[in-house]
Amino acid sequence: MKYKDYYDVLGVKRGAGEADIKAAYRKLARKYHPDVSREADAEVRFKEIAEAYQTLKDAEKRAAYDQLGQQQPGQDFRPPPDWQKQYGETQFAFDDIDLADLFAGLRGGRQHSGQARANMPMPGQDYEIPVSITLEQAYRGTDVDLDLSMPEYAADGALRRVPRTFRAHIPKGATDGQRLRVPAKGGKGLNGGRDGDLYLNITLHPHSVFRVSGHDLYMDLPLAPWEAALGASIEVPTPGGLVRLKVSPGTRAGQQLRLPKRGLPRPRSGEGDLFVIVQIVMPGTMSEKERVLYKQLAEATKFDPRTQFRQEVRNENRTH
Amino acid sequence: MRTELTEILWLDEHHDLPLTRLAELSGLSEAELRELMDYGVLPPADPGAPQLNFHSDCIVIARTACRLRDELELDVHGLALILSLLDRVHDLEAQLNDLRARGSHGA
Numbered sequence: 001m002k003y004k005d006y007y008d009v010l011g012v013k014r015g016a017g018e019a020d021i022k023a024a025y026r027k028l029a030r031k032y033h034p035d036v037s038r039e040a041d042a043e044v045r046f047k048e049i050a051e052a053y054q055t056l057k058d059a060e061k062r063a064a065y066d067q068l069g070q071q072q073p074g075q076d077f078r079p080p081p082d083w084q085k086q087y088g089e090t091q092f093a094f095d096d097i098d099l100a101d102l103f104a105g106l107r108g109g110r111q112h113s114g115q116a117r118a119n120m121p122m123p124g125q126d127y128e129i130p131v132s133i134t135l136e137q138a139y140r141g142t143d144v145d146l147d148l149s150m151p152e153y154a155a156d157g158a159l160r161r162v163p164r165t166f167r168a169h170i171p172k173g174a175t176d177g178q179r180l181r182v183p184a185k186g187g188k189g190l191n192g193g194r195d196g197d198l199y200l201n202i203t204l205h206p207h208s209v210f211r212v213s214g215h216d217l218y219m220d221l222p223l224a225p226w227e228a229a230l231g232a233s234i235e236v237p238t239p240g241g242l243v244r245l246k247v248s249p250g251t252r253a254g255q256q257l258r259l260p261k262r263g264l265p266r267p268r269s270g271e272g273d274l275f276v277i278v279q280i281v282m283p284g285t286m287s288e289k290e291r292v293l294y295k296q297l298a299e300a301t302k303f304d305p306r307t308q309f310r311q312e313v314r315n316e317n318r319t320h
Numbered sequence: 321m322r323t324e325l326t327e328i329l330w331l332d333e334h335h336d337l338p339l340t341r342l343a344e345l346s347g348l349s350e351a352e353l354r355e356l357m358d359y360g361v362l363p364p365a366d367p368g369a370p371q372l373n374f375h376s377d378c379i380v381i382a383r384t385a386c387r388l389r390d391e392l393e394l395d396v397h398g399l400a401l402i403l404s405l406l407d408r409v410h411d412l413e414a415q416l417n418d419l420r421a422r423g424s425h426g427a
Contacts, residue, residue: 035384
């Protein structure tokens with residue numbers, strides 16, 4: 001078991017009073033709580049902070065923690081020989097648990113007597129698991145492997161951390177931000193309490209072609225100037241495969257073409273749409289022949305793309 | 321050995337659950353859930369129905385409320401305020417994401 005310095009995590013002295021510990025926790029919780037924080041490492045930091053506070057706010061758990069002595073953070077250690085007799089109502093397999101499991105297993109002084117807690121139904125822990133999938137996986141549905149580590153009571157009554165591995169089928173229709181619930185696969189309930197659940201939080205990897213908004217997709221369609229001018233029949237990728245798209249003559253940059261039902265499938269029925277946004281792109285280099293042709297076009301055309309600017313200037317001159 | 325998970329439930333408006341079940345799954349009391357409903361941050365599936373039911377996506381809101389209650393030591397009024405602000409943040413983030421998706425990569 002690795003030692004963690006809970007006082008150091010909260011930034012308080014070892015002799016700090018209850019009020020100081022609470023104030024330090026509240027300040028850090030406001031900064032790092034994952035539901036409200038924008039800090040990059042909020043989730044990890046808050047877990048450490050909450051774990052430290054859960055132990056130090058409770059007089060009995062804090063006394064038990066202090067009895068462990070001060071070690072170097074991260075250092076392997078075992079509690080002193082009499083420690084478990086004095087504080088533990090649970091057997092611990094010290095090598096297989098971490099410090100948080102150890103103190104979660106202690107009864108704590110304030111809320112329940114050990115006897116009452118021993119008989120009280122306790123629900124198992126729920127687990128929130130981020131699951132990152134590709135757009136193609138979201139389109140078709142996919143299997144993901146989940147590797148978890150859960151504290152569990154073994155047959156001999158000892159608390160151990162055990163690996164649990166699952167293969168979950170993410171049904172098609174899940175998109176960014178979707179939550180899925182897997183009932184009763186979280187931590188085991190105690191004394192008849194319900195087993196905890198798994199909550200899968202789906203996120204989509206960014207895609208090189210498609211941008212996602214709900215179940216709708218957006219993509220850029222680069223066109224050569226002559227394709228936009230003359231019209232073209234172009235193959236475009238969609239999550240379901242290539243489709244042929246007819247581009248009308250005179251298509252403008254920024255114009256949006258909608259391909260109905262070519263977006264991501266919705267959970268129960270239907271599909272989102274795919275929107276194709278026209279971009280007109282120039283070749284990086286031009287041959288002499290192309291340059292001559294453009295020059296001929298410039299001489300032949302009466303098209304003025306900036307009539308609006310000229311109108312503005314005329315209006316300005318009139319008002320002054 | 322891997323366990324195959326077959327029962328995976330969508331959290332959305334197509335599944336409803338009663339108040340007692342929402343309390344059980346979220347860790348909040350029924351009284352706290354009713355209060356959050358009165359503050360307008362936990363909408364009932366059918367406000368006129370004799371039995372109080374919630375769409376299953378309310379589990380996400382109720383679990384967030386439970387976390388905030390336990391970890392930030394907030395009362396229900398504070399929870400309602402934070403939940404409504406978080407709802408606005410999520411809504412704005414979705415709008416921002418939508419605008420980004422509509423914009424061009426090259427823009």
